[in-house]
Amino acid sequence: MMATDAIVIGGGIHGCCTALHLALRGLRTILLEKNTVGRHASGVNAGGIRQLMRHKAEVPLSIAAMDAWERLDDLLGPELAKNCEFIGGVGQIGIAETEAEMEWCHTRAAEMRSLGHEFEEVIDAKELRRLIPAIADICRGGIISRRDGHANPFRTTQSFRLRAEQLGVRFMERTRVTGLEQGDRGWTVATESGVFRADILINCAGAWAWQVAEMIGEHLPKTHFASTLMVTSRMPHFIDPVVIGIDRVLSFKQTQAGTVVIGGGVLGDPDLNNETADTVADRMVVSAQTVCEFFPILRRATIVRSWAGLEALMPDVIPVIGPSQVAHNLWHAFGFSGHGFQLGPIVGSIIADLVATGESAIPIAELSPARFSTNDMLATTRIPDRKVSQEAGRE
Amino acid sequence: MTDTPRTDCELAIVGGGPAGLAAAALAAELGVETILFDEQPTPGGQIYRNIEANSRKLDALSDILGADYAKGLALVERFRSSGAAYEPLSSIWQVTAAGKLGVSQKGRAYLTRAGRIILATGAVERPFPVPGWTLPGVMGAGAAQTLMKASGVVPDRPTVIAGSGPLTYLVAFQLMKARAPLTGVIDTSRKGLLETGLTALPVLPGFAGDLLKGLSWMAALRRARIPVFSGRNVAAEGGSRVEAVTFEGRGKRRRLPASLLLLHEGVVPNNQITASLRCRHVWDAAQMAWRPWTDEWGVTSAELVAVAGDGAGISGARAAVHGGRLAALDAACRIGRISRAERDERARPERQHLQRDARFRAFLDNTYRPNEAVRRLANETIACRCEEVTAGDLRALVAEGFTDINQLKSFSRCGMGQCQGRMCGATVARILALSLETDMESVGYYRLRLPVKPLPVAQLAELGNAERDLRPSPLGADGDPSQRV
Amino acid sequence: MFRRLRADDLTTTIYFDGRPLRCRPGDSIAAALLAAGVERFRTTPVSGTDRMPHCMIGNCFDCLVEIDGRADQQACLVPVREGSQVRSQLGTGKFDAV
Known part of the structure; x- marks a missing residue:
């Protein structure tokens, strides 16, 4: 012992x-x-x-x-620390496509301010395009936290x-x-x-x-779930911030290697007993549609891998x-x-x-x-x- | 090829080589609604690649490819007249345990639901990592043969063939006949064919012809004064192209000027799909490769999915035909076209052929088992061609404490590139097994998920017949996106 | 590095980096390029070194080229089509706006 x-x-x-x-x-x-x-x-x-x-x-x-x-x-x-490949300050942006989403951004930012938090900030279409030139015209703006980023x-x-x-x-x-x-x-x-x-x-x-x-x-x-990610082959560098959906299923970032990681809550099939999970193509379609709509350059991209990680989910x-x-x-x-x-x-x-x-x-x-x-x-x-x-x- | 893809069938077969063609023809003849999907434009697989077009014309190429190749035509003709549907130029990017195939064809993706599936994905050349093997001018010997069969294209610059296995000598013989400038053959097998063949001859009476064929290729090379070396630790040298091939022979380093190095170290099952299905696999120590576990009909641990041909374990083109037919008989029985008794009765002659072939296969496995001494990987050798990860990089990670092949992948990016681990998986596993002093079973393999072939995002976005209701239906009302419950 | 055993039937024309190449219907793009003396199909996105097809059966992905504006195409699996515009894929390849 x-x-x-x-x-x-x-x-x-x-x-x-x-x-x-x-x-x-x-x-x-x-x-x-x-x-x-x-x-x-x-x-x-x-x-x-x-x-x-x-x-x-x-x-x-x-x-x-x-x-x-x-x-x-x-x-x-x-x-x-360097090994973590942490990149901060590129920002994470919630993308608003509809008027309702834009409105939600304003309400959310105001609410956060009322709690004393200034880090969530509404941006308009012009600022969005300045930050992400590759974004499609359908996006009206969004909400950003500029300190955010990503790591490996x-x-x-x-x-x-x-x-x-x-x-x-x-x-x-x-x-x-x-x-x-x-x-x-x-x-x-x-x-x-x-x-x-x-x-x-x-x-x-x-x-x-x-x-x-x-x-x-x-x-x-006892709830658990498996969230799906798919990743493209390496692409030319085209985006710095991490992008997430507000009402849309989306989470999107380009890694240092140039691959694009696409997620957003598409469910895989968890297999808790075998301690693994499978991904399900049928459910990944929505994600693929969204990224193609938001980032036309993705229409030329190729998915090389997908996976799903097992995680606990609280009600x-x-x-x-x-x-x-x-x-x-x-x-x-x-x-x-x-x-x-x-x-x-x-x-x-x-x-x-x-x-x-x-x-x-x-x-x-x-x-x-x-x-x-x-x-x-x-x-x-x-x-x-x-x-x-x-x-x-x-x- | 149809304009509106068929989205369901009783039996889907993946791969149009001997096993797939034989399975599809027999299943269709028995009344099973069958679709054969193949990546190539014409039936035949790699062994009978482009057989129909090449059979139409008798010329130098027909002579080079020989009589064994010509035999493939009958298989293709029977398939063509069987009534099985044929979908060439189709990339299969997923197979699920429930029988759902993801197909990509003519720039679009769709799903096909199959009652049963036979995977006849054949073999691929065992990746043979040597220093310099990513240089332009280093190819598989099988790749050179494919070029010959598919397009009548042969090397016209100094060429060296290195490796072991029957194909090494066959390709050398064929290139010699095609008057390609073959400057040498480096045989890396442990013992020569002559030596092992003659000792085995008494126990392999039915295969004297096969043995003699192999020996005749070697004799023809000698007559043509093409030097055959016994060597090890082959390397390609050159700045941006192959300039020379070096190897150790008779205790010293030798160097052959060459523009093309053709490597071959046997073939291994192409089991990307069964791996993605998480089928049970068996490490075949004699063939030094993973193969899916199957029952006597080729059915894998995924009940709806069978494997036939070299994909189930290397057994060669002749055996693949019989294996394909066994899988087709079983499928026809399970689908209800024939009784069990008929299945078993019809299976008997196929099994007899298979048993006969198995003896010769054991001999080949023994003769051409990759030579561990030859396969010593120098640290500078690239293991993962896509992400350019060297054997040394991987050994350093193992020394840091990584003990799992998927950890090596996550950390070094080996296996993350476009080939999806096809070219490096076995090499990385071997490096890990040797470093940890353990076996390949303990090391396992990469976790593979769909797509088993890269799939354009746009094709997935436009996947016409996906089942949207697979997503659990929304239970809650839309709320605050930050506080959804 | 390669030659054709049969020089007849070269009735299809494709373009590689703008240069017209005569090839046989039924050739894969990879076979057509190799027969025409092309040695650099792509450069790798990692080190920028040249690559040529290695396996010819869709396994190694070293024959990746851009075909009609699309990157990441396996030249060994795509048959030639009259007028196809093929470019060597440099690094990640170009991702033209659609």
Whole structure:
């Protein structure tokens, strides 16, 4: 049996970041990952770094995360930070095609201002075209967050992992948790490759986090989904900002390699048992239509690959961050519902604060798992509707 | 080719080589509504490429391609008169386990629903990465043969052939007959055909003809004074084009000036589609390749999908015909055209042929198994041609702690290019397996998803008959886009 | 680097980087270009080095050219058509406005 201070279950971006921050606070930490680090949503999402159009409950986290992205050097050191391929300041833009969408942009920006946030800004057709010369005439304008950008999700997750390892975190890959028990001497974690013991347990298991919770009798929403991305062959550089849809299914960016990554919440077919997902051509048609309408240059592009990452989906599309409702010394951080990547650098530090002090400087009350202790929220394990999946796929 | 694509059928066959043609002809003869999709403009596959046009004219090319090639015509003629529908110049970009094919043809994409599917996608030349193999002037030996069959185009600059396998000598022999300036053959196999062939002759009585054929090609090369070297660690040299081929022979590095280097190290199943279907695959250690697991009728772990011919494991053109017929009989039985008893009865002679061929195949596999010593990959050798990732790049990542082939892909971009991993998958897996001192089964393969051939965005956007209701119906009313529940 | 065994029947004309090439109906664009002495089909978007077809059966994607304004076309799989305008694909290729 291996004893340590803290065990993190799940090697996604939040697990890696949490392990890193626990280590920064001097806790001996082991991370258990049933597959390999960054295998699912963290490694295969679209890599959007977006403050734009977030749920209000996420805005404080998102702002703090943005600060962290801009200071990745401090957290990771220059080399690992560079590896993340983070490009900030190119902006993310919600594209308005209809008058109704334009109106929504104005309402949203006003509402954000009333809450004291100035970073969402309405732009007209002229500014939109200045920022994206390749955009079609049908687009009237939109809403922009100029600080936003994108990063390479797989490389970023690996960088967090490597930094955590430098700080002494032990990563156990291909190590599936099979049982949890809390006793006088803390947590006993049974895995396929041995038993571990720790005082503190963090559940960052993504689409499988509810299973971890079930092991200690805590019932949390079981919904998961697979958000589809497709990617083109390399194209000449033609766009800097990341573009998302308002009422349309769209998330769109050009990578450093020149490939264009197209998403927006098109659902794949998840296969939780085999821990994979298939993409479905029929559903990808809408995405292809939208990008061809918005960016005529895409009519000449070729799709080379598609994939879908498995991710937990909360009925209210916001994550679960906070202490377990049934056990002490257990914290949850999962359920990012397809837009958790940007929050990557901050969630771990919130969890580390909670572990150390029981409190977080960043407000997270609305994200507490307590919201599922009454049954009506929990019962909502329906398949996500179009709007939900659209929101979920914006990353 | 029809103007309005047929969007459903009882049986879809992918690939118009021996297995596909034999399967389609028999299935259609048994009354199964069959469509054969093929990427090429005319039936025959690579082995009988352009057979119809080439048969119409008897000239130097007919002599070069020989009698074995000419035999393909009967197969094509039977297919043509069988009543099976034929869709040439069709790229298949998806096959689903539910039997839905994505087809791209004449600049547009559509979906065809098939009751059953037989994949007869054949073989591809095993990628043979050597230093300099991306230079213009390095091709597969099979590629040169394709040029000959399809267009009567042959090399006219100094040419070297390097590798192992029967095709190496056949192509050399054919190029010699075509008076191509062949400056040498570098045989990289472990033992010569003569040596292994003569020892095997007593146990392979039915195949003396095949063996003699191989030996006669070698004898003809000797008579024409074309040097045949035994060599290893082949490399292409040159600035922007091939200028010379170097290799190690008799303990020293040798150099042959050449403009064209034709590489060949056998063929491997073309299993991009079964991989994308997540079918169960088996690592064939003798052939050093993955093949889809199948039952005795060619049916894969995806129930509606069968594989026939070299795509199910390399067995050659003769065996492919019989394998194709077995798959067709099973399809006709499952579709209800023939009884099980009839299926089994008709299958018997096909199986007898297959068993006979299997003995010779085992001999070939043994003789021409890629020589590990020859296949040592120098660090500077490009593994992934599309993204230009070298063996050294990949080894460095493994040294950093990556243990999974898909991690290597995500990090280095190997396998992310236009060929979708076709040219590098096995090489990357091998580098990983050797570095981790594990086997190919443990390493696995790239995760592949649609499209299995690149698909223009515009064609997907205009996919006429997609099922929109596959998307779960919206449950909630439109709300604030930032707070949708 | 290549020659034709049969010089008859060269009745189709295609254009490569503006230059007219005579070829046989039924030729793939790749075969027509190789028979006409073309060695650089494309340059890679990664290092800019020259590439020529390697496999001739649709597997390697090194024969990518632009055909009638469309990039990323596999020359070995597309038959010649009278008047086809073929360009070598440099890097990612040109993406002409539609």
